[in-house]
Amino acid sequence: MSIDVNGVKYDVDENGYLVNLEDWNEDVAVKLAEGEEIEMAEAHWDLVKFLRNYYEEYQIAPAVKVLTKAIASEKGMDKKEASEFLYGLFPKGPALQACKIAGLPKPTGCV
Amino acid sequence: MEGAKDASSREGHHCGGCHSEENGKFLNPTPMLNELESGPWPSFVSGFKELAERTKKPMLRGVLDQLEYSYNTKMGYWKGGLVTVDGYGAGIITRYSMIKDKFPEAAEFHTMRIQPAPGLHYNTAMMRELCDIWEKYGSGIITLHGQTGDIMLQGIEQDKVQQCFDELNQSGWDLGGAGAGMRTAVSCIGQGRCENACYDNLKLHLKTLKHFVGVLHRPEWNYKLKFKFSGCPNDCTNAIMRSDLAVIGTWRDAIQVDRDEVNAWVEKKGMDVLVNQVINLCPTKAISLKDGEMHIETRDCVRCMHCLNAMPKALSPGKERGISLLMGGKNTLKVGVNMGSLIIPFMKMEDDEDIEAFIEQIEEIIDWWEDAGLDHERIGETIERVGLKQFLDGVGIEADINMVTRPRDNPYFKAPY
Numbered sequence: 460m461s462i463d464v465n466g467v468k469y470d471v472d473e474n475g476y477l478v479n480l481e482d483w484n485e486d487v488a489v490k491l492a493e494g495e496e497i498e499m500a501e502a503h504w505d506l507v508k509f510l511r512n513y514y515e516e517y518q519i520a521p522a523v524k525v526l527t528k529a530i531a532s533e534k535g536m537d538k539k540e541a542s543e544f545l546y547g548l549f550p551k552g553p554a555l556q557a558c559k560i561a562g563l564p565k566p567t568g569c570v
Numbered sequence: 571m572e573g574a575k576d577a578s579s580r581e582g583h584h585c586g587g588c589h590s591e592e593n594g595k596f597l598n599p600t601p602m603l604n605e606l607e608s609g610p611w612p613s614f615v616s617g618f619k620e621l622a623e624r625t626k627k628p629m630l631r632g633v634l635d636q637l638e639y640s641y642n643t644k645m646g647y648w649k650g651g652l653v654t655v656d657g658y659g660a661g662i663i664t665r666y667s668m669i670k671d672k673f674p675e676a677a678e679f680h681t682m683r684i685q686p687a688p689g690l691h692y693n694t695a696m697m698r699e700l701c702d703i704w705e706k707y708g709s710g711i712i713t714l715h716g717q718t719g720d721i722m723l724q725g726i727e728q729d730k731v732q733q734c735f736d737e738l739n740q741s742g743w744d745l746g747g748a749g750a751g752m753r754t755a756v757s758c759i760g761q762g763r764c765e766n767a768c769y770d771n772l773k774l775h776l777k778t779l780k781h782f783v784g785v786l787h788r789p790e791w792n793y794k795l796k797f798k799f800s801g802c803p804n805d806c807t808n809a810i811m812r813s814d815l816a817v818i819g820t821w822r823d824a825i826q827v828d829r830d831e832v833n834a835w836v837e838k839k840g841m842d843v844l845v846n847q848v849i850n851l852c853p854t855k856a857i858s859l860k861d862g863e864m865h866i867e868t869r870d871c872v873r874c875m876h877c878l879n880a881m882p883k884a885l886s887p888g889k890e891r892g893i894s895l896l897m898g899g900k901n902t903l904k905v906g907v908n909m910g911s912l913i914i915p916f917m918k919m920e921d922d923e924d925i926e927a928f929i930e931q932i933e934e935i936i937d938w939w940e941d942a943g944l945d946h947e948r949i950g951e952t953i954e955r956v957g958l959k960q961f962l963d964g965v966g967i968e969a970d971i972n973m974v975t976r977p978r979d980n981p982y983f984k985a986p987y
Binding site for chain 1: 651652656791
């Protein structure tokens, strides 16, 4: 399977996750977000970039608790607010949608 | 056993219709699975076939076919994935077929975990509505109740999940927990129907559930965390072994003894039975005969419930009732199977203030675990790794002589009453 962005074809797996990490760019992200019915705003981009930086450093997507903590400390929210904020941006969950849009591999486990 | 055999022969008759697949009907032949119907017990295969024949859902046929194939090749062919509904991060357990080219009808067979009411008190109208909605969108297969304590609605395609959830939600149902967060809690029937219940566990369950509903739907901890609420030390929910946070009703004064009922009991059953089956079976030898009357030494009593169970009218839990909290019960993971350790020996649980204090304490415990625990580590394992003292210091609980390793002398104690 593949998606078409500005005339270039990118391979995705059967769940729509980007196969090659280095294929990612902002246009691809917008296209992937379209598939999830998400309109990318600044807050979305912040999170996607956080995910990509984290992945680059640790070679693994952050656990949700790391993500909520980072948001909580950055925005001065408590953890409950941060969690709701996160799901407000990505209704189907950060693991499912944010990772996909950030071009990270599909998270494993029973989340 | 006789009854079971009867049931099986009835089942056999009844299933004459199910074997129609050999005649080229709706279901395909499944000789391996059919073997499971030949035993003396009710078989899930019969139920599956009956449902498939009635509803003519291709998904059910596909799943039976794939299972038959599994039995032949001795391999499982389900793999996980990620499916959620809007605003939720957990609650749907995905099952995709790895061999969907071979069995296209079984391509998707996801499970929806639905939270039961505390103490499993339903009314039939709600159950009927649940069944109707489920048969409209999903396979119709329901497990009451899965090991997680949830109602398991098994077999739905991804495309239909959101719509199905919306309709269930409108009718008052909600998804259960999954992943690294709070899980669906379980409680025994409680004061609703049991005289031994030492606190209103259904109310505590509901209040706790409402408090933790966010992290139940959007998991974000180290790993799962389970509550079980048992009304008394009989522990009908098996909280001590199956939950990280086992809330078990208890009392701290003496067992209440109704002398007249004791005498009536002895008159009916005889002194031999009192001595042989009650007094001699007390695991801590707390009961003795004094001037021909039964005497319980409260100091020696470990609340094993044996005498209360043997003499239900004569004996009942003390007047000063509350809960004890045990932590760390779990099945095998990094370290082996653990039973819960007593962390809070006694806490009153009578009004809303008590409930608030309880939830506050639990929040403190979870905060500690979030920081001290490793990824994929149950709270009992964290406590075992860092030591009980570190844990108690971390959550501000004083060490107490009651925090013994084995709160019951022998948890496997079963008497032939």
